[in-house]
Amino acid sequence: MMDAALVESIIRILFAGVIITAAYIISTRNLLSLVSVYALQSATLVGIALCLYTIEGAVVLLGIALVTFASKVLIIPYFIATIQERIRIKRDIEFHYLNPTTSLFLSMALMLVIYMALSSIMPNVSGKPTLFFFGAVVGLSLVLMGMMVTFSRKRAITKVLGYLTMENGVLLFGMFVTELPFIIEFLIVIDLIILVILTAILTVGIDSTLEEYHNRLHRFYLWEGTEDVP
Amino acid sequence: MVPFLLSAALLVLVIGILAPLAAAGRDMRSVRILSLACTALSSLALAAASLIVLLDGDPVTIFLCQPTPAIGIVFSLDRLAAFFTLLIAGISGCVAVYSVEYFDHLSGNGRRNVLCGAMNLFILAMVLVVASATTVSFVFFWELMAASSFFLVMYEYANGETRRAGVFYFIMTQLSTLFVFLGIIALFAGTGSFAISPIILSSSPLILPAFLALFTGFSIKAGIIPFHKWLPYAHPASPSPISALMSGVMLKVAVYGLIRFLLDVFAPEFWWGVLILAAGTVSAVLGIIYALKEHDIKGMLACSSIENVGIIFIGIGLSVILNALNLPALATLSLLGALFHSLNHALFKSLLFLSSGSVVHATHTRDIEHMGGLARRMPYTSALFFIGAAAIAALPPLNGFVSELMIFVAMFSSIPLVDPFVKVLLFVTLALFALTSALSAACFVKAFGSVFLALPRSPESEDATEVSSLMIVGPAILAAGCIILGIFSFQIFSLAGFNLPLPDMFLVGVLLCGTTVLVYGFLYFTTPHAHRVSPTWGCGASAQKPGSEYTGFGFSEPIVTIFSSVYRTKKKNVRHFYDAKECLFSDGIAGIDLIKVFEEYLYIPIAKAACRTSAAIARFQNGCLDTYLLYVFVTVVAIIVFLGWSA
Numbered sequence: 051m052m053d054a055a056l057v058e059s060i061i062r063i064l065f066a067g068v069i070i071t072a073a074y075i076i077s078t079r080n081l082l083s084l085v086s087v088y089a090l091q092s093a094t095l096v097g098i099a100l101c102l103y104t105i106e107g108a109v110v111l112l113g114i115a116l117v118t119f120a121s122k123v124l125i126i127p128y129f130i131a132t133i134q135e136r137i138r139i140k141r142d143i144e145f146h147y148l149n150p151t152t153s154l155f156l157s158m159a160l161m162l163v164i165y166m167a168l169s170s171i172m173p174n175v176s177g178k179p180t181l182f183f184f185g186a187v188v189g190l191s192l193v194l195m196g197m198m199v200t201f202s203r204k205r206a207i208t209k210v211l212g213y214l215t216m217e218n219g220v221l222l223f224g225m226f227v228t229e230l231p232f233i234i235e236f237l238i239v240i241d242l243i244i245l246v247i248l249t250a251i252l253t254v255g256i257d258s259t260l261e262e263y264h265n266r267l268h269r270f271y272l273w274e275g276t277e278d279v280p
Numbered sequence: 281m282v283p284f285l286l287s288a289a290l291l292v293l294v295i296g297i298l299a300p301l302a303a304a305g306r307d308m309r310s311v312r313i314l315s316l317a318c319t320a321l322s323s324l325a326l327a328a329a330s331l332i333v334l335l336d337g338d339p340v341t342i343f344l345c346q347p348t349p350a351i352g353i354v355f356s357l358d359r360l361a362a363f364f365t366l367l368i369a370g371i372s373g374c375v376a377v378y379s380v381e382y383f384d385h386l387s388g389n390g391r392r393n394v395l396c397g398a399m400n401l402f403i404l405a406m407v408l409v410v411a412s413a414t415t416v417s418f419v420f421f422w423e424l425m426a427a428s429s430f431f432l433v434m435y436e437y438a439n440g441e442t443r444r445a446g447v448f449y450f451i452m453t454q455l456s457t458l459f460v461f462l463g464i465i466a467l468f469a470g471t472g473s474f475a476i477s478p479i480i481l482s483s484s485p486l487i488l489p490a491f492l493a494l495f496t497g498f499s500i501k502a503g504i505i506p507f508h509k510w511l512p513y514a515h516p517a518s519p520s521p522i523s524a525l526m527s528g529v530m531l532k533v534a535v536y537g538l539i540r541f542l543l544d545v546f547a548p549e550f551w552w553g554v555l556i557l558a559a560g561t562v563s564a565v566l567g568i569i570y571a572l573k574e575h576d577i578k579g580m581l582a583c584s585s586i587e588n589v590g591i592i593f594i595g596i597g598l599s600v601i602l603n604a605l606n607l608p609a610l611a612t613l614s615l616l617g618a619l620f621h622s623l624n625h626a627l628f629k630s631l632l633f634l635s636s637g638s639v640v641h642a643t644h645t646r647d648i649e650h651m652g653g654l655a656r657r658m659p660y661t662s663a664l665f666f667i668g669a670a671a672i673a674a675l676p677p678l679n680g681f682v683s684e685l686m687i688f689v690a691m692f693s694s695i696p697l698v699d700p701f702v703k704v705l706l707f708v709t710l711a712l713f714a715l716t717s718a719l720s721a722a723c724f725v726k727a728f729g730s731v732f733l734a735l736p737r738s739p740e741s742e743d744a745t746e747v748s749s750l751m752i753v754g755p756a757i758l759a760a761g762c763i764i765l766g767i768f769s770f771q772i773f774s775l776a777g778f779n780l781p782l783p784d785m786f787l788v789g790v791l792l793c794g795t796t797v798l799v800y801g802f803l804y805f806t807t808p809h810a811h812r813v814s815p816t817w818g819c820g821a822s823a824q825k826p827g828s829e830y831t832g833f834g835f836s837e838p839i840v841t842i843f844s845s846v847y848r849t850k851k852k853n854v855r856h857f858y859d860a861k862e863c864l865f866s867d868g869i870a871g872i873d874l875i876k877v878f879e880e881y882l883y884i885p886i887a888k889a890a891c892r893t894s895a896a897i898a899r900f901q902n903g904c905l906d907t908y909l910l911y912v913f914v915t916v917v918a919i920i921v922f923l924g925w926s927a
Binding site: 146147160163164166167168169170171190194197198200201202204 | 905906907909910912913916917920921923924925927
């Protein structure tokens with residue numbers, strides 16, 4: 051077994067990684083890199099789950115790491131990458147209510163607010179913040195940052211990634227505070243996979259001709275209508 | 281005996297509701313007659329039960345059901361409830377007799393059956409409101425009364441004016457229910473009980489809000505200014521028997537509610553009385569001023585109802601003030617005056633509405649400028665209307681005079697006994713009350729003169745004929761009530777156990793009759809009987825024409841001018857001439873515009889503010905997914921902040 055203090059330090063570094071990836075998802079205009087960053091964020095969560103396993107020794111953490119790796123690092127990014135390839139949209143430059151810079155500042159303010167709020171709600175950690183307290187703060191911040199992506203971006207594909215980021219936040223919060231039962235975590239992952247598959251169906255229209263879907267693509271901000279669709 | 285009579289009356293009323301509703305699809309006169317017979321029969325039973333309770337003085341309680349341990353549906357008939365039940369029964373019976381033939385003249389085929397059923401439901405609801413012993417059943421039947429009266433107002437729904445009146449009435453009546461409901465909830469929160477019984481915890485902070493809410497709710501229903509605007513819309517839009525029931529009876533149910541809660545639940549403070557008195561005085565004065573300018577006969581009667589309910593509120597407010605000042609005998613006199621005026625107003629206002637319904641039926645117009653000369657064509661109706669007009673104008677020895685006199689006596693007698701502030705208050709009220717009485721007389725002189733006297737001012741009026749017998753019998757019973765209650769008022773109060781400082785109106789009546797006979801006899805025997813025929817100068821006119829008569833507009837024009845600050849009268853007179861010296865007239869415009877003050881300065885601004893607020897709130901629902909997600913985001917952040925702040 052590794053030294054607990056070292057593992058805690060690694061987890062703190064991974065927290066920083068999670069926040070950086072979330073900040074990137076909020077601010078980037080490049081859709082192609084977005085899915086890679088999401089996969090990286092999920093991989094970071096896998097790392098956190100494994101590190102936590104070395105401290106606590108709970109087998110369920112291994113299960114979570116495995117499911118997360120399979121679904122969020124491999125399957126979901128694969129589907130989204132496929133969609134992006136089909137629709138050939140490379141940039142997302144339309145925003146609603148918040149532009150990337152404002153979103154970033156707001157995220158910082160939100161993290162501060164959540165830190166203060168959780169300090170009041172969890173008085174036993176008021177002396178020295180523990181790892182679990184940080185986990186809760188980062189998890190909740192990640193949920194809200196993902197939510198910001200869902201309402202501040204116009205393209206459906208980015209909204210889906212925002213939603214996936216929210217779920218990563220829930221996973222992180224669950225790992226450190228509430229300890230969601232494994233079965234629920236598993237079901238959430240299945241939901242996410244279905245969501246992404248549905249997005250793929252809506253996007254490329256596997257049950258119909260492309261002409262019929264043209265209007266729908268416009269409606270979901272998936273297509274601008276000037277480039278050729280294969 | 282009383283529980284049996286009461287139960288039988290309610291059962292018969294239920295039959296009167298169900299039978300015509302079951303035959304709603306077909307136009308069946310027999311079913312309508314059955315339904316109206318049920319109304320008359322139940323009225324007799326209710327009147328008998330009420331009279332027994334009034335004379336015995338023992339309250340009767342009927343337990344219906346107990347849905348939950350805290351909520352029970354219980355009815356009780358004490359003397360106050362019996363008095364108002366008698367009022368409802370008396371008017372309903374006469375209206376039923378009148379309606380038998382009146383409904384035949386209405387259009388709508390099968391809908392007339394529905395009208396009969398809804399009218400009985402309305403009467404049933406009013407009886408059960410008055411008989412309710414718990415606040416739960418009170419508010420339940422109050423709402424039933426409101427809903428059924430809305431359907432009655434909307435009978436002629438194809439008419440745009442009726443629809444507008446119906447919507448206006450619906451909003452106001454629901455506001456009334458809302459305030460009554462709020463008051464009852466506040467009472468429950470303050471006392472923990474739904475029973476209509478004296479408050480034990482009188483120090484509870486919710487007592488005052490409860491009173492204010494109930495007072496507002498009852499004031500809306502009673503048509504107290506500034507909540508009065510529904511009356512001049514709803515009454516003219518309804519069939520006349522319904523107007524008679526609404527104005528004569530439903531307004532009194534609101535009065536009953538106020539008196540019941542003041543007497544049995546609250547321990548009223550001095551300023552509550554001042555509030556009620558002020559509301560009553562303003563309503564009395566403005567109500568009759570508005571009635572004077574009305575040329576729609578039913579609109580005029582509706583405005584006059586505002587005035588009379590104002591007088592009733594003056595009596596109630598004065599009673600509360602005198603009770604607070606520890607003058608119980610005068611307080612009782614004032615309250616009895618208010619109660620007696622409630623009964624009297626129910627009688628003469630129903631009589632006037634039914635008579636005006638006959639007039640409208642005969643002339644096909646509600647505009648009094650198109651009437652005239654009906655005394656010769658409709659002699660019975662004109663005699664009945666005259667009795668109603670004399671009673672409402674408080675002429676002795678009729679009932680209107682007695683009830684107003686009781687309030688006047690209470691006011692006069694209390695002035696020497698109270699401190700200077702109250703003296704000033706009572707003097708001001710007295711002066712305005714006296715003005716009201718004078719204006720009321722002027723209003724009904726105008727009404728009777730314009731409608732029944734002189735020459736007909738329209739072909740319809742020229743061709744008008746007397747209505748059928750049952751349409752005379754119903755109002756005739758009410759007219760007899762007005763005379764009997766006036767002449768025998770002293771004896772009636774003595775029978776009920778009240779020795780009041782009132783003149784014996786029977787003696788007054790005999791003296792008045794004797795004086796009239798003497799004057800007539802003196803003139804008859806002292807004036808020469810020889811006919812003298814000689815030409816007079818007729819200003820160049822060859823014959824008297826209807827257009828040259830004194831019209832209702834002409835009669836009320838000086839009053840409109842005097843009260844122009846109230847009416848906000850705008851006279852417009854623009855003339856154009858061909859020449860510079862203004863000798864050759866080419867054309868011009870002249871007119872008088874009366875601003876509807878409360879409508880334009882209160883109702884419409886509130887409605888516009890409500891529309892603006894609604895539009896602002898509606899903008900939150902813009903159909904955009906991102907916006908809804910933003911709301912969720914803001915809510916989540918707010919919850920986090922709230923939890924952090926409150927932890």
